[in-house]
Each structure stands twice: as structure tokens, then as C-alpha cells.
Amino acid sequence: MSASVSARADAVLMSTYRRAPVVFVRGAGSWLYDDAGKAYLDCLCGVSVCSVGHANPRVARAVSEQLGTLVHVSNLFYTLPQVELAERLVALSGLDRVFFANCGATANETAIKLARRWGQQGERRRHGVISLDGSFHGRTLATLAATGQPEKQATFQPLPPGFSQVAPEDLEALAAAIEPTTVAVLLETVQGEGGVRPLGERYLQGVRRLCDERELLLIVDDVQAGTGRCGRWFSWQDLGFVPDIATTAKALGGGLPIGACLARGAVAAAFRPGDHATTFGGGPAVCRGALAVIEEIEQRALLANCAARGAELRAALERVPGVSAVRGRGLLLGAVLERPCAEALVARALELGLVVNNVRPEVVRFAPPLSITVEEVAEAARRFAGALAAVAS
Numbered sequence: 001m002s003a004s005v006s007a008r009a010d011a012v013l014m015s016t017y018r019r020a021p022v023v024f025v026r027g028a029g030s031w032l033y034d035d036a037g038k039a040y041l042d043c044l045c046g047v048s049v050c051s052v053g054h055a056n057p058r059v060a061r062a063v064s065e066q067l068g069t070l071v072h073v074s075n076l077f078y079t080l081p082q083v084e085l086a087e088r089l090v091a092l093s094g095l096d097r098v099f100f101a102n103c104g105a106t107a108n109e110t111a112i113k114l115a116r117r118w119g120q121q122g123e124r125r126r127h128g129v130i131s132l133d134g135s136f137h138g139r140t141l142a143t144l145a146a147t148g149q150p151e152k153q154a155t156f157q158p159l160p161p162g163f164s165q166v167a168p169e170d171l172e173a174l175a176a177a178i179e180p181t182t183v184a185v186l187l188e189t190v191q192g193e194g195g196v197r198p199l200g201e202r203y204l205q206g207v208r209r210l211c212d213e214r215e216l217l218l219i220v221d222d223v224q225a226g227t228g229r230c231g232r233w234f235s236w237q238d239l240g241f242v243p244d245i246a247t248t249a250k251a252l253g254g255g256l257p258i259g260a261c262l263a264r265g266a267v268a269a270a271f272r273p274g275d276h277a278t279t280f281g282g283g284p285a286v287c288r289g290a291l292a293v294i295e296e297i298e299q300r301a302l303l304a305n306c307a308a309r310g311a312e313l314r315a316a317l318e319r320v321p322g323v324s325a326v327r328g329r330g331l332l333l334g335a336v337l338e339r340p341c342a343e344a345l346v347a348r349a350l351e352l353g354l355v356v357n358n359v360r361p362e363v364v365r366f367a368p369p370l371s372i373t374v375e376e377v378a379e380a381a382r383r384f385a386g387a388l389a390a391v392a393s
């Protein structure tokens, strides 16, 4: 890496990330290239973002055409790409209406405000949101308050009130935490940042039943697990339940920033003009990009590819000496290591030309493009095994 880039960055960027010593200059499909021309197999894809591959030609064409036509008019007017994308998301999700935000956190802020808005109707005025230990919902103040990771919250107290967490997989704990002011339960079907921990199908269905019994909304944060990453358009779609509100972001824009909050029925109709807004959300260029992402997933049958390659990657990682288990769904997988050496392993993997990241001291996350090939899966497992063997010795 050119040392001058890291020195320049350190001088002018706020110090929020511990960055790896690589400057990427180009991407193509599952591959990234650094400033010395070295190739890396990208099994992280911008943390579950570039799911249709880097520099995807269909997305690039759609966005550049739109950039040359109409970039921005605000949400005070109608634009066709936004309406078309909302129609597609409604059809793919089975939910009824969409609000476009700019990223995962702002999609979740929208979901929380929508639940509160719905909770203000009728006699009971409800606002409380229960989420899960180990969850991650974003870095804005409200989404941080919903995030079940006290170490991320500690230095930013006081956080907005109205949020509490319970242990996952424990319906009794959840039932006991419900207060008269509670309006919603918020969860991820796979806790990505929390260590790639999938929640059980029976638990999720139990949460849905409890929400119905206690008249609570169920919000699924599908920011990381959605847009095909678990083998379905939305991660809940083969888990036997439907949420009232769902958020998605990351992969939806093919690398451009977008977030979406979807809802059904009366909840979807709770906002009134003036309740919520965004300058950039749902802009024509990013919506054209998202429409191209959806088309790419459909035309190349990438949901089926995700399921097939996901099963292969899981099996290959399970065979690597030093891996005790592999968990997750589709192509959102966590390799659990016998020893807590994930940080050193990820650094070594990078040297060997494999991009992955460590979400826990003993867990390495794989979130490759949904378009990854059979050969690339085998190559990723081979490089990962090499890195683990090197770290172990």
C-alpha cells in the first residue's frame, strides 16, 4: 500500500475506523484490486452491499443513464424511478407501502418513528421498543439505543429513552419485558454484527404470536440479511412469519446509499404529511440503481445461486481444520474458530488475497457477492484454510 495514503487519511479523517492497510482502486465481479494491482477475492463485499458484484455493468449503465437525465428533485415532487422501485419492493415483500431512507440506520429510524406514530392512535399512547441482546441496528442515537451491545452505547449516554433489550431465543423473557407503553419488538433474523447468529424459526414464529396476542408490532431489521443474502428477497420469507414493518438497505442500492422501510396494513398508513421526511431518500439515480440490482438478481437467478453456493461454502468451511462450526443462512455465514484468533486470521487472509472480517474474537464473517461462482467458493475456502493454518502455526 502507498504509505502516503494512510498518512494523509490519518491527518484529515476522523478516527472512527481501524482500517486495513490496503487502498482499493478497482473492482470487477467478486474481485477487488489494490493500488499495486494485487487481486483480492472479496467475501465481504462492502459488508453485504455489493451483492451483484463490483462494477456491475447493468447497475453502472442504469445509474449513469439516470445521472445524465435527472439526478434530484426532492420528495416534494413525483419521480418515476421511486414509484417503480416501491412497486417492485411491495410486490417482492408482500407488504403494502414504502418510505425510502438513505441507509440502514435511517431506515430503522423510520421504522421506530412509524411504530411510535401507530402507537399514538387510540386510547393507549405507546412508544417503547424491545430489541435483543447482541443486536445491531445502527449508530444514530435511537438506533444505538435499540442496539443490544452496551459497549457501543457506553460513551454516548444518555441515549433516548423507550428502548430495552432481552436475551434472544427466550420468549418468557420477552413476554416479561412487555410494558403498557411497549409498541414494538425489533429484531434481525440473523444477527450479523452480533457474530452471525441466526435466530431459530420456532422462536421467530413465537415472537410473531406474542406480538399478535399483546397487540405489538413486529419489526424485522433486514438491512444486512435482506435483498437476497439469505436466499430469499427478504430473510423472513422462508421462516414462516410476516413482520408488520421491515427495513432493508445495504445491498439494495448495489453500492449506492439507500434504505427502505416497508410496512403493511394500517401501520403502513400511519404516517401523515409532515411526520417524516428526507432530502435525498428515494432519489432517481439510486432508485434506478436498485431497480437494476433487482433485475440482475432475477435475470441471473442469483437467489438460487445464493442458496447453492451458500451450501457449498458452508460445507467447505466446515472441513477447514481449526473451524468448530459454521452458522448463518444463505451467503451470510460465520466461521466459528476453535481459538479466538479471528483478528490475526483476517489480517493474514488479506495478505493472501481474501477479504473477510472478524465480527467476534472467534468468528469470521463471509458475505460474498450472490453472484460468486463454484470455483470462487472453492478458492475462498482454500485461501481461508491457508490463512488459518499460518495463524495456527
Ligand SMILES: Cc1ncc(COP(=O)(O)O)c(C=O)c1O
Residues within 6 Å of the ligand: 047, 103, 104, 105, 106, 108, 136, 137, 138, 139, 188, 192, 193, 221, 222, 223, 224, 225, 249, 250
Ligand atoms: C442489521 C443492521 N441494521 C442496521 C445497520 C446500519 O446500517 P447503516 O450502516 O447503513 O446505517 C447495519 C449495518 O451494519 C446492520 O447490519
